Amino acid sequence: MVRVEQLTHVYPARRKQPPRLALDRLDLTVAEGTFFVLTGPNGGGKSTLFRILCGLMRPSAGRVLIRGLDLLRESAAARSAMGVVFQKPALDVHLSVEENFKIHADLYGVAPSDYRRRLDEGLSWTGLADRLNHRVGSLSGGLARQVELVKALLHNPSLLIMDEPSTGLDPGTRRGFVDMVRRIQRERGMTVLMTSHIFSEAEEADAVAILKEGRLLARESPARLRASLGRELLVIQTTGAAPLAAELAVRPGLKVQTREGEVRVEGPDMTALVQEIFLNRPEGIRAISLKEPSLEDVYIHLTGRSLEQEESEGTRLSGGGAP
Amino acid sequence: MSPSMIPPVRALAMRELVRFFRQPHRVVGSFAQPLLFWIFLGSGFSPAFRMAGAGMERVSYLEYFYPGILLMTMLFAGIFSTITIIEDRNAGLLQEVLVSPASRLSVVLGKTLGAMAIALLQSLVLLAAAPFIGLTPGPGSLLMILGGFVLASLGFTALGFLIAWPMESTAGFHAVMSVFLMPLWMLSGALFPLEGAPGWLWGLMTVNPVSHALQLIRLPFYHSPAELLTHSGYLTGLAVSTAWAVGCLALALWRVGQVERGADPASAVGTP
Numbered sequence: 001m002v003r004v005e006q007l008t009h010v011y012p013a014r015r016k017q018p019p020r021l022a023l024d025r026l027d028l029t030v031a032e033g034t035f036f037v038l039t040g041p042n043g044g045g046k047s048t049l050f051r052i053l054c055g056l057m058r059p060s061a062g063r064v065l066i067r068g069l070d071l072l073r074e075s076a077a078a079r080s081a082m083g084v085v086f087q088k089p090a091l092d093v094h095l096s097v098e099e100n101f102k103i104h105a106d107l108y109g110v111a112p113s114d115y116r117r118r119l120d121e122g123l124s125w126t127g128l129a130d131r132l133n134h135r136v137g138s139l140s141g142g143l144a145r146q147v148e149l150v151k152a153l154l155h156n157p158s159l160l161i162m163d164e165p166s167t168g169l170d171p172g173t174r175r176g177f178v179d180m181v182r183r184i185q186r187e188r189g190m191t192v193l194m195t196s197h198i199f200s201e202a203e204e205a206d207a208v209a210i211l212k213e214g215r216l217l218a219r220e221s222p223a224r225l226r227a228s229l230g231r232e233l234l235v236i237q238t239t240g241a242a243p244l245a246a247e248l249a250v251r252p253g254l255k256v257q258t259r260e261g262e263v264r265v266e267g268p269d270m271t272a273l274v275q276e277i278f279l280n281r282p283e284g285i286r287a288i289s290l291k292e293p294s295l296e297d298v299y300i301h302l303t304g305r306s307l308e309q310e311e312s313e314g315t316r317l318s319g320g321g322a323p
Numbered sequence: 324m325s326p327s328m329i330p331p332v333r334a335l336a337m338r339e340l341v342r343f344f345r346q347p348h349r350v351v352g353s354f355a356q357p358l359l360f361w362i363f364l365g366s367g368f369s370p371a372f373r374m375a376g377a378g379m380e381r382v383s384y385l386e387y388f389y390p391g392i393l394l395m396t397m398l399f400a401g402i403f404s405t406i407t408i409i410e411d412r413n414a415g416l417l418q419e420v421l422v423s424p425a426s427r428l429s430v431v432l433g434k435t436l437g438a439m440a441i442a443l444l445q446s447l448v449l450l451a452a453a454p455f456i457g458l459t460p461g462p463g464s465l466l467m468i469l470g471g472f473v474l475a476s477l478g479f480t481a482l483g484f485l486i487a488w489p490m491e492s493t494a495g496f497h498a499v500m501s502v503f504l505m506p507l508w509m510l511s512g513a514l515f516p517l518e519g520a521p522g523w524l525w526g527l528m529t530v531n532p533v534s535h536a537l538q539l540i541r542l543p544f545y546h547s548p549a550e551l552l553t554h555s556g557y558l559t560g561l562a563v564s565t566a567w568a569v570g571c572l573a574l575a576l577w578r579v580g581q582v583e584r585g586a587d588p589a590s591a592v593g594t595p
């Protein structure tokens with residue numbers, strides 16, 4: 001469905017800013033009919049890939065094939081097959097919900113008869129039926145996202161690409177949105193490629209890819225990714241994280257990571273280790289938990305940083321970030 | 324132009340119109356401003372005004388200024404319609420149009436035709452004032468005035484398009500408007516005639532394409548269509564205005580087709 005081959009993108013130098021490598025000979029395949037989530041640290045290159053896929057930028061080198069069509073050569077045909085949802089809402093707030101739909105349908109050359117049918121279908125998924133005449137500016141964030149989703153599907157694309165579509169939504173709404181996408185995706189057998197920082201969203205995916213510094217760190221199903229971490233993960237919350245970590249790190253077979261007040265240990269026989277720690281050093285330890293690794297744990301393992309760390313860096317670098 | 328372009332062009336042009344009418348202050352402002360300008364400036368300057376050109380000695384300033392005000396309406400309509408390009412880009416609306424399969428030509432035409440429709444509406448309302456200052460052009464001349472409106476508005480909108488396209492903030496556009504677009508209009512003969520202006524000013528005014536667009540609007544009030552077709556000033560105006568509109572449209576089309584490109588991979592120093 002989507003094939004990215006040796007894709008390299010370098011942002012040209014600007015005033016006081018050297019050229020920046022954002023994608024580094026990236027190879028990626030998204031199979032037809034799958035729900036694919038792309039994740040990774042801030043600045044990993046996700047949005048860059050997204051902008052190239054939807055034709056807003058031309059890469060420095062490499063190829064993108066969409067259903068066998070070369071995106072850079074046959075862009076109009078490739079675009080008709082694609083629905084796009086941007087990170088920032090792309091709706092005209094002065095216009096009503098339905099007027100926004102109509103403009104989209106005209107831009108994509110949807111025949112009036114198809115338009116009616118697809119609109120009805122789109123409305124059946126969402127709670128928008130009685131809001132068609134409302135101005136988009138008066139809708140809540142969650143409803144506005146639904147408008148975007150219905151809009152992006154009006155021309156019946158076989159590929160839907162979305163850049164962090166759930167940012168700015170509360171957890172419940174976010175969940176509802178992703179479930180909706182997943183349901184439509186299954187119903188239609190559509191391919192969905194979406195970037196996300198939310199791991200609960202990635203759990204739903206058929207495959208997850210982690211992009212860091214423009215390269216793929218991993219590309220697996222969520223289950224396989226979790227399995228790759230080993231069976232169990234021991235998380236010890238303690239005030240003396242550093243000495244404990246130092247002590248554990250020298251033992252063979254254990255992989256140890258620390259972050260504020262927490263030591264994470266991966267290895268073969270965790271149960272024995274729990275007993276040992278509990279017997280020897282109970283002081284300073286607030287909690288010990290033995291858990292099945294989540295995707296977030298895999299992410300931390302692979303990228304070596306936590307989401308909180310990343311978010312604070314992200315906001316510092318961009319001088320504000322999304323509210 | 325192909326039939327498949329009609330829906331996107333219509334949709335984009337309609338969006339301009341609908342948005343215009345949904346903002347009442349914009350509607351009121353765009354009709355009231357030229358009218359107030361005309362009445363206040365026109366009446367205020369009238370006693371001091373003596374037309375130098377042959378055959379125009381009897382022209383009051385209110386009358387002299389009238390075609391200039393019509394032209395200003397075109398200019399403002401073009402500016403306000405293209406300033407929305409910057410807002411659209413910041414709101415993500417432009418990106419949504421650019422990722423659609425709609426052709427680049429339909430993006431440019433949708434915008435310019437929408438802006439032109441707004442400009443025409445405004446000028447038609449102003450045109451109703453013509454008989455009150457004794458200007459009663461015949462149907463043929465009226466058609467030629469409308470033709471002048473179309474050309475001038477295409478030229479201004481396409482120029483505004485070119486200026487707005489690379490801009491990141493509307494403040495930048497306002498700056499360009501006050502140091503470039505407004506002077507173009509002021510030095511077009513809209514406010515004062517070329518004849519009698521100091522030499523350097525006269526030079527500027529003669530090369531100013533807006534002066535020529537003004538001729539297309541002013542001359543039909545005083546000449547029949549048959550006379551105009553042999554009037555060198557009118558024909559020059561027609562040629563300059565057409566070249567201006569077509570040139571700016573072509574440049575706008577080229578600009579829209581330009582996609583941000585990645586730099587040479589070898590130029591990247593180190594990893595991010």
Ligand SMILES: Nc1ncnc2c1ncn2[C@@H]1O[C@H](COP(=O)(O)OP(=O)(O)OP(=O)(O)O)[C@@H](O)[C@H]1O
Nearest residue numbers: 011020021022041042043044045046047048049595
């Ligand atoms: N317009 C730009 N000009 C120059 N460099 C850019 C530009 N946009 C992004 N970059 C750089 O390219 C790299 C990849 O950025 P990108 O926005 O693709 O990351 P991302 O994975 O989407 O991050 P996030 O999770 O924060 O959205 C970063 O190093 C970033 O600084």
Ligand SMILES: [Mg+2]
Nearest residue numbers: 046047048163
């Ligand atoms: Mg991003």
